[in-house]
Amino acid sequence: MSVPSWINAKLVAGSTVILFVVMLGLLGPWIWDTTQARVASCPLNLPPYGFSPPNLTFQPAQLAHPLGTESSGRDMLAVLITGTPNSLLVGTIAAGIGIVIGTLLGLTAGFMGGWVGTLIRVMSDAIITIPSLVVLIVISSYVREISLTSMGLLLALFAWPGTTRTVYAQTLSLRERGYVQMARLSGASTLSIMVFELLPNLMPYLAACFTASVSGNILAATGLEALGLGPSRIPTLGMAISNAVRGAAILRGMWWWWGLPIAMLILIFSGLFLITIGLDEVANPRLRRSEGNAR
Numbered sequence: 362m363s364v365p366s367w368i369n370a371k372l373v374a375g376s377t378v379i380l381f382v383v384m385l386g387l388l389g390p391w392i393w394d395t396t397q398a399r400v401a402s403c404p405l406n407l408p409p410y411g412f413s414p415p416n417l418t419f420q421p422a423q424l425a426h427p428l429g430t431e432s433s434g435r436d437m438l439a440v441l442i443t444g445t446p447n448s449l450l451v452g453t454i455a456a457g458i459g460i461v462i463g464t465l466l467g468l469t470a471g472f473m474g475g476w477v478g479t480l481i482r483v484m485s486d487a488i489i490t491i492p493s494l495v496v497l498i499v500i501s502s503y504v505r506e507i508s509l510t511s512m513g514l515l516l517a518l519f520a521w522p523g524t525t526r527t528v529y530a531q532t533l534s535l536r537e538r539g540y541v542q543m544a545r546l547s548g549a550s551t552l553s554i555m556v557f558e559l560l561p562n563l564m565p566y567l568a569a570c571f572t573a574s575v576s577g578n579i580l581a582a583t584g585l586e587a588l589g590l591g592p593s594r595i596p597t598l599g600m601a602i603s604n605a606v607r608g609a610a611i612l613r614g615m616w617w618w619w620g621l622p623i624a625m626l627i628l629i630f631s632g633l634f635l636i637t638i639g640l641d642e643v644a645n646p647r648l649r650r651s652e653g654n655a656r
Contacts, residue, residue, distance in 0.1 A: 372639025378632025386446025397436035398443045398596045405434050409617050429617045432608045437621055444596040445625045447509055452579035454513025455520045460571050463524025468555050471532025485522040493519035494584060501590035508592055516578045524570045531566055535559050565644030569637050576633045583626065598622040
């Protein structure tokens with residue numbers, strides 16, 4: 362039995378990693394007491410179980426807290442179980458909004474062209490040149506209470522130009538294909554051609570853009586949270602790193618406080634990167650052929 366062309370090892374491996382993160386958020390609260398992610402819910406400064414305390418100021422490790430605790434009395438396993446899916450959710454919200462807006466604008470600019478296409482291209486190019494992190498820092502500093510949804514919406518302000526340019530470039534190529542010309546000759550409307558002829562052929566590219574955008578937005582959210590501009594009452598990986606920085610975890614030898622959230626971020630980025638590469642191979646037959654020849 363032949364394996365479908367859209368299945369490859371990178372796509373399967375990346376999807377498995379992201380599925381693990383999603384299941385961590387869904388099943389984690391049933392396996393572990395996530396209320397221990399709250400302040401002062403656990404003993405302070407416990408190292409991971411089996412790890413000898415680097416100095417006498419730390420208490421001995423306890424099996425009840427296998428990944429240790431931090432200076433505010435949060436259990437690190439509970440922080441990871443709640444914070445990892447939250448960070449993924451923020452990136453997904455921002456990327457989802459960016460994909461929708463970018464697809465609409467890119468399709469319109471590429472298929473219609475003219476002054477409409479020029480206006481959209483100029484607008485997207487102008488947004489890309491703006492230092493987004495600086496603008497996000499300024500906006501976040503004026504928002505009193507930031508939730509996961511508002512953080513995602515904030516990041517979505519700069520999540521659409523990249524998708525717009527990608528969709529625009531692909532639409533320029535697809536609009537000259539024979540099936541599009543036949544649809545035009547048959548009297549199909551512009552909207553019908555864009556939705557039923559062009560959009561289905563853009564799906565692999567959009568999926569790759571989405572996963573890449575999720576990674577970028579998670580990184581941007583982590584940067585804001587590390588500066589203390591994130592949802593302070595909701596556990597995320599970025600806020601865990603921010604708390605570690607404020608608590609001088611590096612100087613105190615508390616590697617588990619900042620190292621474990623960073624390890625989870627690396628895991629998420631690796632999974633999304635593998636999915637992006639896998640989808641790129643699905644959309645680009647040349648990559649599939651070159652991989653097959655290499656084997």
